[in-house]
Amino acid sequence: MESGKGKPKPIFWRLRPSERQAILLIGDMLVGFLALAISIVIWSQEDWLRLSFSFLTERTPAWFFLAPFIWMLLTIELYDVRRASRRSETLKGVAIAAGVSLGLYLLFYFTSEPNSLPRRGVSVFILAVSLLILMWRFIYIRVFTAPVFMRRVLIIGAGRSGENLVQVIDSIWPLPFYLVGLIDDDPAKQNMKYGNHPVLGSSQQLLEIIERERITDLVFAISGEMNPAMFQAVLTAEERGVEVTTMPLVYEELLGRVPILLLQSDWILRSFVDQAHTNNFFEMAKRLMDIIGGLIGCIGLALLYPFIAVLILLDDGAPVLYSQERLGKNGKPYQIIKFRTMVKDAEKDGKARVAVKNDSRVTRVGRLLRKSHLDELPQFWSVLRGEMSLVGPRAERVELVNSLQTKVPFYRARLFVKPGLTGWAQVNYGYAETVEDTIVKLEYDLYYIKHRNLMLDLLIIFRTAGTVFGLRGQ
Incomplete structure (x- = not known):
């Protein structure tokens, strides 16, 4: 088989997510x-200097030139290509960014010296x-987003x-790419359909199908042994310029989750451990961000504690705070401290229970604290102490971890x-009330651990801020 024969011309306008x-x-x-x-041109019209070098250096503060970058941080969610392809999400994201920008400006305006900020x-x-x-x-x-791209x-x-991946693709709108069909060497699967996507043939017809259907990408979704003819056909396709990737990577790219139910039992050792390691620079930068965030959070806690304490005492009496043992990094236990949001003796029988949506044990004030996430404020002390991070998986109780690890793979x-105050699972999914919910949240957590970096942490923090300001907590 000659790999150079019939080499298709690359199609440059077929865009990847990156x-x-x-x-x-x-x-x-x-x-x-x-x-x-x-804005500078219009602003300068009120000044006798007009638009000039003097105006830019004397009247325009240095931070004003950073406004485009601040805006891009506020709209960071709109760099998700799925959100960016929907008009409703775009309109919502821009409206939220404009509102937050105005709110921040007014905050600084009313707390700074008169005429020190450029209103116009x-x-x-x-x-x-x-x-x-x-x-x-x-x-x-x-x-x-037109088909040509x-x-x-x-x-x-x-x-x-393969079947699971088809279901994932069909559940996404707008479509991330055009799925032409599937290939399989099993004679029983020839001419079958998965959704609207047919099995087009076997490895013998793969190169012909690639040329006929103008295929740009192959997604490898075989978990067992592969027939040598299929292996050779896929290699030849890659040599001809077709991009080859694996099902787990596509699943992660599409959903921001790791497909734990489709992975081999030794995946942790073969893949996850190596991919989850980070460099020292990231660890130092993350710890610095935790210290700064912890200090700011503790200042907020000191300012708001008297008011929140009075509300809790009037609603349900003492105590104001509660502590509980949770598992930290590498399974090391530590004491978590939060404002009390549930009735006293919420677990009279001593059995650990997960919180659920509209939990009847939550008090009236507790419901407000949960929606605003103010009940989490005391945890900034744990962040400052190094037991927690600003961003990471949710800290769970020892009893729940011991129970769930027998039911959920790789838990x-x-x-x-x-563990973190907020995390990728928290901003993408609600409470885990069932084992199935727990599996989905774990998929998000493992995705974060594999891909964590400072930009992902900032994205999670900004999304959490949107949840807090919008009172969308649970």
């Missing part, structure tokens, strides 16, 4: 600086960047992994890192 994110980033940056220029410049920037970003993002949705994908393997792997 390329879509790059387009969004570049477009937002250009629009942000255009909005900055517009800031108001024009917020208005200009909001409108221009909406125009640009709607153009992106109109142009870059979508990658054409073929799944190798129509077994359990103890979440103890590889420090």
Whole structure:
């Protein structure tokens, strides 16, 4: 089989998710600086200096030139290519960013010296960047989500992994790519359909199907042994410029989760341990971020404690705080401290129970504290002490961990890192009331542990801030 024969020309306009994110980033940056220029021009019209070098150096504060980057941080959720492809999500994200920008500006405006902040410049920037970003993002949705820019994908393997992946793809809208069909060497699966996606043939027809259907990507979803003919056909396809990736990686990319029910029992040792290690720079930067966040949180706790304590005492009496043993990094136990949100003796029989949505044990004030996440404030002390981090998996009780590790595969792997005040699972999923819910949350936790970095931590913190300000806690 000659690998060079019939080599297809690369199709440059079939965009990968990373390329879509790059387009969004570049477009937002250009629009942000255009909005900055517009705001400076309009602002300068009220000053006798007009727009000049003197105006830029004497009247414009240095932080004002960072406005486009601050805006991009506030809209960080819109760099998820699925969200960016939906008009409703785009409108919602821009509206929230504009509201938070205005709120932050007013906070600084009323706490700073009179006439020390550029009112006209800031108001024009917020208005200009909001409108221009909406125009640009709607153009992106109109142009870059068109079929001509979508990658054409073929799944190798129509077994359990392949079928599960088809279900995942069909559950996502807008479609992440165009799934042409599947390939399998099992004669019993020929001409079968999974959803609307047919099994197009076997390894013997793979190269012909790739050329005929203009396939850009192959997703390898065979968990057992692979027939040598299939192996050779996939290698030849890769040599001809077709991108080959595996089902777990595509699953992670599409859902932000690790498919724990589709992985081999030795996955932890073969893959996860190596991928979960980070470098010293990240660990130092994360600890510095925890110390700064812990100090800010403890200051907030000191300021709000008297008011929250009075509300709890009036509603349900003492105690105001409660402590409980939880498992930290590597299974080391520590005492967690929170404001009490449940009735006294919530577990009279001594049996550990997970909190559920609309839990009847939660008091009236407790419900408000949970929705605003103010019940978590005392945990900033644990962050400062190094027992917790700002971002990480939720800390669980010893009894629950011992119970769940017998029912959920890889459950103890979440103890590889420090527990967090907030985390990837918390911002993507609600309470885990069943074993099935726990599996989904663990998939998010393991994804975070594998991919954690400072940008992901910042994304989680910003999303948590949106939940807090919107009172969307549980």
